[in-house]
Amino acid sequence: MNFWERITGSDLTREWKAFEARAQALPADHQAAWGQIKTHLFPYGDFTGRGLLPILDAALGLLEEASAHGLSVREVLGDDIPGFCAALAGGEGARTYRDRWREQLNRNVARKLGRLGG
Known part of the structure; x- marks a missing residue:
């Protein structure tokens, strides 16, 4: 992957299309499960979703094997x-992007209030 692909996300688009092509070859109930897995795993990703690709690849591979x-x-x-997706993402209580953003916001507000109060 070169710099341009990483910046534009074209590598992600290519991988995502490959995932969807693999999913289309699955039976209908497995395709429905794939849709649910995607929905439940996305909150655990970062802004680009790049960190989720190995997890999604493994989950799709599991459905293909099944x-x-x-x-x-x-x-x-x-x-x-x-629950399966939460376990894949790091177990119960794994931090979602909302949790990370909330923590960052709280730190920023506390830092600003500390400056104003002192």
């Missing part, structure tokens, strides 16, 4: 897809 072996989504992921 499909190849004739396993249902429920047999592989269980009934709690949001």
